Amino acid sequence: MKGTERIMLGHGSGGLLMHELLEDEIVAALGRGSIQPDDAAVLPLDGGEVVFTTDSFVVDPIFFPGGDIGSLSVCGTVNDLAVMGAKPLYLSVALILEEGLPIEDLRRVLRSMRRTADEAGVRIVTGDTKVVPHGSADKLFVTTTGIGLRLKGLAPSSSRIRPGDALIASGSLGEHGLAVMLRREGVEFGAEIVSDVASVFPIVESLKPFGDAIHAIRDPTRGGIASTLNEFASASGCTIEIDEQAIPLRDDVRGACEIFGFDPLHVASEGKLVLAVAPGNATEVLCTLRSVPLGSNASIIGTVTDRRTPRVILRTAVGGRRILEMLAGEQLPRIC
Amino acid sequence: MKFVDEYRDAGLVRRLAEETSRLAGRRELTFMEVCGTHTMSIFRNGIRVLLPATLRLLSGPGCPICVTPNRYLDQAIALSRLPGITITTFGDMMRVPGSTSSLERERAVGRDIRVVYSPLDALELARRNPSREIVFLGVGFETTSPGVAAAVQLAGSRHLSNISFLVAHKVIPPAMRALIEGGVAIDGFLCPGHVSVITGSKPYEFLARDYGHPCVVAGFEAADVLEAILMLVRQAIAGEAAVEIQYRRAVTQEGNKEAQRLLNSTFDTVDSEWRGIGSIPESGLSLRAELKGLDAAEKFEVEVEPTLEPKGCRCGEVLQGRITPNTCPLFETACTPENPVGSCMVSSEGTCAAWYRYARMPGDCL
Structure with a gap:
């Protein structure tokens, strides 16, 4: 970590800085070789494959249009299991509460957590609670850990991506990131942009019949679809070409991004998937996705072209071409 | 999305690019886009691949963050280290390296530095935190300076005593003159769009009249930029030099008179230091004498570290x-x-x- 001797907010943004932190510090210290590179670890146990993951949630504000830290903390971990092709089964929940948090806020979060877990078909089976002095945490932090069982036949992993694969987005992108940002900044923006936070397991389950043809699945959270696609490119060593016009984006998301100077391709979703699918199955997979409620806006957004250079190229809406980069640091509002 | 999509129409963009290629032929032409937002638009839309290789686009000094000198950042950093001070800034400033630190690093070690979207947010912060001193970092061209001028005037009329402004605003046309005087070899300027909403297109007239450079004030969408380039090519091929406005839906010759009045009653024009370029006569703004009470540089005495320019940086x-x-x-x-x-x-x-x-x-x- 050249020249950056302190942890900065940019280290948590899901972009390049965060990748450096993970690679150079965390994975290097805790177990290169044993830490698996995907969103969750696959552990062979007694003939089946157990999938195991953990995630912490520090969203500010804790309540936002379309969800709250409770629903987010359940869906986030459920989705990390689902993208590995697993059916989520059990969760643990660890809470860090700041002194002074209204009990009613805690109740609201817990109710939301329970409702989301019920809907997602997972059971919360253990947990831990700590209280810290005022100022040592921001209201409420949640860590959830999850266990699931891999569905037979599905073995998605970004290392299985190969030239020819079709890239598919399961729906419109960027809504979660903007919903949170607009609420945090107190910005009113026409009709409210609502977070897309949801369990993506029903989408993954619908893909079971395609088995091996589903090469990779990711949920484009922090860092947006640009980070996901770049992870795909570097894990597989392939060049990916994306058609800007084919990327599903709602008009209000595009409009808000224009105003704040964000690239919507860098903004987080919490209920969407990006998939790499064998070319012969792309149309069928697309039809299947569109038949699932969460996948009605699914769209083929690009292809894996070759194995020359790991990078993502964007064919722009006006017919130009450019590199689609990962977010470099913290996403900052522009001044003009 | 209305008012945006029609300027990103792939067919229109292709036709403009073809017409430009046809007209320019193999003639070597170099235009400078002065404004950073144009640079971004050109890259984000992948516009260069649509133009002939003999047509070069050079980026100019129109990114406000980029031209802010180290000393200004060092001063802001020194202010952030004083007890009781909250620094408020536009987000882009956070990561700009000063001589030995940056605002982002100072925030990481606990200084109170906050990103705001508008200088009015800084006023609000001052109102709600009467025990703290709020300093707003006023950086940018005419796109941002009228907003800061409005905040300065409001701070005065509301008698807010705990807010001040560290002003390093700049104006664009003198920098364009300095570039030409310095010998930059170009065939015309793509003039900034949103700066010109405020200033109008008149301030560029000397560039055409005295230096013979074609100028076109351009909008920011792909079709805007390409149409403006086509207009520059037309002038260059015909051997003409005039100031034209492509961005007619926002820019007039006269500009926004109200904003100009506000700027004049808030700031004086002064010589100003541009990072990497040096001092340019009458290219900066500073608070007028009667508003010096709101000038953070006058209000707080800080020792600013000696300026260190990064080695090898060009x-x-x-x-x-x-x-x-x-x-x-x-x-x-x-x-x-x-x-x-x-x-x-x-x-x-x-x-x-x-x-x-x-x-x-x-x-x-x-």
Whole structure:
């Protein structure tokens, strides 16, 4: 970590800085070789494959249009299991509460957590609670850990991506990131942009019949679809070409991004998937996705072209071409 | 999306690009886009691949973050270290390296530094926190200076005593003159769009009249930029030099008189230091004498560390269009958006950042 001797907010943004932190510090210290590179670890146990993951949630504000830290903390971990092709089964929940948090806020979060877990078909089976002095945490932090069982036949992993694969987005992108940002900044923006936070397991389950043809699945959270696609490119060593016009984006998301100077391709979703699918199955997979409620806006957004250079190229809406980069640091509002 | 999509129409863009190629033929032409937002638009839309290789686009000094000198940042950093002070700033300033630190690093060690979207947010912060001193960092061209002027005036009329402004606003046309006087070899200027909403197109007239440079005030969508380039090519081929407005839906000859009055009653024009370029006569703004009570530089005495310029950084030459970023030995090696050495690598509108992000496709992008 050249020249950056302190942890900065940019280290948590899901972009390049965060990748450096993970690679150079965390994975290097805790177990290169044993830490698996995907969103969750696959552990062979007694003939089946157990999938195991953990995630912490520090969203500010804790309540936002379309969800709250409770629903987010359940869906986030459920989705990390689902993208590995697993059916989520059990969760643990660890809470860090700041002194002074209204009990009613805690109740609201817990109710939301329970409702989301019920809907997602997972059971919360253990947990831990700590209280810290005022100022040592921001209201409420949640860590959830999850266990699931891999569905037979599905073995998605970004290392299985190969030239020819079709890239598919399961729906419109960027809504979660903007919903949170607009609420945090107190910005009113026409009709409210609502977070897309949801369990993506029903989408993954619908893909079971395609088995091996589903090469990779990711949920484009922090860092947006640009980070996901770049992870795909570097894990597989392939060049990916994306058609800007084919990327599903709602008009209000595009409009808000224009105003704040964000690239919507860098903004987080919490209920969407990006998939790499064998070319012969792309149309069928697309039809299947569109038949699932969460996948009605699914769209083929690009292809894996070759194995020359790991990078993502964007064919722009006006017919130009450019590199689609990962977010470099913290996403900052522009001044003009 | 209305008012945006019609200017991103792929067919229209293609027709404009074809007409430009036909007209320019093999003639070698170089135009400078002065404004950082134009640089970004050109890269984000991948416009260069649509133009003939003999038509070059050079980026100019129009990224406000990039031209802010080290000393200003060092002063802001020194202020942030005083007890009781809250620094408020536009987000782009956070990561710009000063001599030995940056606002982002100062925030990481506990200084109270906050990103705001508007100078009015700083006023609100001052009202709600009467025991703290709020300092707003006033940086930017005429696109941002009227908003800051409005905040300064409001702070005065509301008698807010705990807010002040560290002002380093700049004006564009004198910098364009300095570039020409410095010998930059170009065939015309793509003039900034939103600056010109305020100033009008008149301030560029000397460029056409005295120096014979075609000027076109351009909008920011792909079709705007291409149409403006086509207008520049037409002038250059015909051997004419005039100031034209492509961005007619926002820009007039006269500009926004109300904003100009506000600027004049708030700021004086002064000589100003541009990072990497040096002092340019009458290119900066400073608070007028009667408003000095709101000037953070007068209100707080701080010791500013000696200015250290990053070794080997060639931002100054990039800002003057003398070299392209890939010529700098630090580009992509010591200097990246994650660990920027020079300011041009920090701002999303910086030329080096744009090249780093979008132009590293040999052959097929530039």
